[in-house]
Amino acid sequence: MTGPRVLIVDDQELIRTGFRLILTARGIEVAGEAADGAAAVEAERRLRPDVILMDIRMPGMDGIEAAKRILARSADCRILMLTTFDLDRYVYAALAAGASGFLLKDVTADHLAAAVRLVGTGDALLAPSITRRLVQRFAADGGTPAVHRDLSVLTPRELEVLTLMGRGLSNAELAGSLTLSEATVKTHVARIFSKLDLRDRAQAVVVAYETGLVTPSG
Incomplete structure (x- = not known):
């Protein structure tokens, strides 16, 4: 196997299985799976994956909270958020929390593998038009800014x-x-x-x- 080691986090077993099959068929190692945020935090600590495919919406601890906890401890880990909607308001919060990008769950097999390899190199998966729409829509939503920089x-x-x-x-x-x-x-x-x-x-x-x-x- 070559490329980054991946942890797949989704509360739907069918999604996890499908992504595992896609990635392994393309020579990418899947280190493990988790069904919720809390399990993801524990699995990351144990398995030390390079890239995490993280569902945003899960019962219990959601993907954003899990991402915050993981990135606070493992700065080199890269997280790709999984969502059903390209303008999901939670995607913006995930990017602000340090996620390296996001994928729609109906992503093609080749795009999924390419995205994992891309963020595994330390780059961000950023479709500028979609990301800009996300930020424009949610940056001024009245909440406390997630990122403060001088x-x-x-x-x-x-x-x-x-x-x-x-x-x-x-x-x-x-x-x-x-x-x-x-x-x-x-x-x-x-x-x-x-x-x-x-x-x-x-x-x-x-x-x-x-x-x-x-x-x-x-």
Whole structure:
């Protein structure tokens, strides 16, 4: 087996079984399964997977609480949230909590495997248009912001890069917009992550909105 070791968390046995079959058939090791958030926290502690496929809505401890507990202890673990609706309000909370992206449960087999491999490399699974809609819809819902960051540590160029990331631009699009090489853009992105203590692009989008750097209309 090659690639990341995966823990599958879903309260539906059929979903877990299906995902296990899909991943193992594509050479990805499934380290274990769990049926709820509490079991996921324990399984992560025991199995130390690289990637967790985590259902958002489960009885007892839900996926968001489980993700918070796991990421507080295991910063290198990557979590992909599973949801039935692409505008599920809980997806935004999951991204703010540190999840590296989300997948719809009706994802194709090849997309599932590709997504697991992608986040296993430390990247974020981010469909910019969907993520932007999520953040626009739920960032200003009246709750307490999930992420607080001091943007004064960023240079003017880094602020510019973060703004464009918040608007959903990829590195290639950033390079074109700013007339920079992709390598230079990647350096700016890495510095932003380091200065703001961000895990990946998903949290960068959240920060851009929650600090007001990007607004739903902008």
